[in-house]
Amino acid sequence: MEKLDESKFEQRLELWALRIPRELASAITRLLRSGYLLDKPRVKPVVEDPESDKNRLVVLSERIQKPDLSDMPQQMHDSLKQLCNVDVVPYALTLGYSYWSAGHVAHLNISDDLLAYKYVIAKVIYDKNYPRIQTVVNKVGTITNEYRVPEFEILAGKNDMVTEVKQYGATFRLDYGLVYWNSRLEHEHIRLVSLFKKGDVICDMFAGIGPFSIPAAQKGCVVYANDLNPDSVRYLRMNAKINKVEDYIFTYNMDARVFMQSLMSVTGSETRSDCQVAAVECYPKGGVPANEYLSSNGNHNDVREDGQNGANDSSVASTTAKKRQQTSKEEGEPDCQDGDASQTKKRNNKRVRGSGPPPTKPWEHIDHVLMNLPASALEFLVVFDGLVQKKQWTGSLLGYTVIVSSDQLNPRNQYYLIN
Ligand SMILES: C[S@@+](CC[C@H](N)C(=O)[O-])C[C@H]1O[C@@H](n2cnc3c(N)ncnc32)[C@H](O)[C@@H]1O
Numbered sequence: 425m426e427k428l429d430e431s432k433f434e435q436r437l438e439l440w441a442l443r444i445p446r447e448l449a450s451a452i453t454r455l456l457r458s459g460y461l462l463d464k465p466r467v468k469p470v471v472e473d474p475e476s477d478k479n480r481l482v483v484l485s486e487r488i489q490k491p492d493l494s495d496m497p498q499q500m501h502d503s504l505k506q507l508c509n510v511d512v513v514p515y516a517l518t519l520g521y522s523y524w525s526a527g528h529v530a531h532l533n534i535s536d537d538l539l540a541y542k543y544v545i546a547k548v549i550y551d552k553n554y555p556r557i558q559t560v561v562n563k564v565g566t567i568t569n570e571y572r573v574p575e576f577e578i579l580a581g582k583n584d585m586v587t588e589v590k591q592y593g594a595t596f597r598l599d600y601g602l603v604y605w606n607s608r609l610e611h612e613h614i615r616l617v618s619l620f621k622k623g624d625v626i627c628d629m630f631a632g633i634g635p636f637s638i639p640a641a642q643k644g645c646v647v648y649a650n651d652l653n654p655d656s657v658r659y660l661r662m663n664a665k666i667n668k669v670e671d672y673i674f675t676y677n678m679d680a681r682v683f684m685q686s687l688m689s690v691t692g693s694e695t696r697s698d699c700q701v702a703a704v705e706c707y708p709k710g711g712v713p714a715n716e717y718l719s720s721n722g723n724h725n726d727v728r729e730d731g732q733n734g735a736n737d738s739s740v741a742s743t744t745a746k747k748r749q750q751t752s753k754e755e756g757e758p759d760c761q762d763g764d765a766s767q768t769k770k771r772n773n774k775r776v777r778g779s780g781p782p783p784t785k786p787w788e789h790i791d792h793v794l795m796n797l798p799a800s801a802l803e804f805l806v807v808f809d810g811l812v813q814k815k816q817w818t819g820s821l822l823g824y825t826v827i828v829s830s831d832q833l834n835p836r837n838q839y840y841l842i843n
Pocket residue numbers: 570571572604605606609629630631632633634635636650651652653656678679680681796797798
């Protein structure tokens with residue numbers, strides 16, 4: 425029998441840690457808990473310092489990429505300095521074979537020569553890891569569908585693929601059987617987001633359930649997030665709510681080329697097509713965030729769940745809103761799409777007082793476009809030809825950065841920057 429090479433599952437994270445006097449460990453973890461402390465299931469963020477038992481190492485989240493801590497809020501940095509002398513040291517963390525799973529689902533790729541033993545393998549994994557692991561699945565065949573969702577067979581445990589995973593302090597709910605998800609890309613997600621600055625305008629053309637968009641929004645970026653898979657967009661919206669960043673993310677369900685064209689077509693342009701109108705209606709207007717924009721009948725028009733090319737009309741918009749209310753109640757999602765005019769007014773008033781993002785018009789200014797579709801992302805580059813309308817464009821002269829994540833599993837090839 426061929427041996428399992430467990431090292432193939434390993435992922436090494438290059439992190440930073442604070443070396444602190446051990447009596448300050450509780451105070452400092454409290455201070456950093458709002459997203460700056462390492463937050464991984466079953467991994468302790470405070471560890472022994474191999475150099476002295478008087479100290480502890482407090483491991484920082486992947487959000488902190490620079491040893492001068494300049495990517496930490498200034499106020500937090502100042503509070504740290506008041507508590508102790510800030511000593512930042514590199515910290516490498518290896519997450520091995522036993523670590524990987526998506527929530528309660530253990531996902532296996534059993535090779536052909538071991539297929540005869542698949543139920544035995546699954547039963548051992550289930551028994552050894554229950555109740556943390558409650559479903560063991562095996563990937564069947566290669567991914568051929570557009571949504572990049574593998575087909576799975578359930579080998580042990582309950583037939584329930586809806587789960588929740590945590591990454592860098594964010595929670596992601598997903599149905600493993602309906603959407604693309606790969607827990608092993610966590611470091612890549614956060615590494616890319618570390619390129620963005622607060623206030624940047626980001627277009628995520630292949631957003632999935634939001635592992636780039638949600639942390640970008642948490643950082644204070646305004647994110648236009650799109651995916652062709654309606655289930656991914658449904659979970660993306662749910663995740664935006666769960667993580668309380670729905671004011672910063674505007675979601676779309678269409679082909680990525682149509683999405684970019686629609687986003688960049690100027691409101692009021694006489695030449696725009698129906699599908700462009702559909703997306704333009706989603707933009708923040710007059711300072712009202714798109715996810716709160718109301719049509720005349722009181723329905724919200726942000727997410728297109730009505731077809732892949734984005735073509736739309738007002739009747740579709742209203743059925744979409746009704747469908748969304750139903751879906752969110754079915755899924756146990758907090759219902760804030762109630763269409764009650766007085767409540768909506770209150771919400772809008774609250775946002776106008778300043779909790780939402782600054783209004784943006786993507787045809788005037790985008791900072792980064794993210795293309796995370798390995799193998800075929802390059803085929804979508806053609807959409808950028810002539811996309812910027814120079815008269816309206818107020819962004820930098822270099823335009824915007826297109827980040828193509830072309831081969832996720834090869835770290836040397838992860839993305840290209842095209843200015
Ligand atoms: C590799 S997944 C990446 C998703 C997400 N960025 C992540 O890291 O989990 C690629 C995504 O592109 C979406 N997709 C495929 N073809 C598309 C198209 N033509 N337009 C928009 N999205 C598309 C798929 O549904 C899938 O969610």
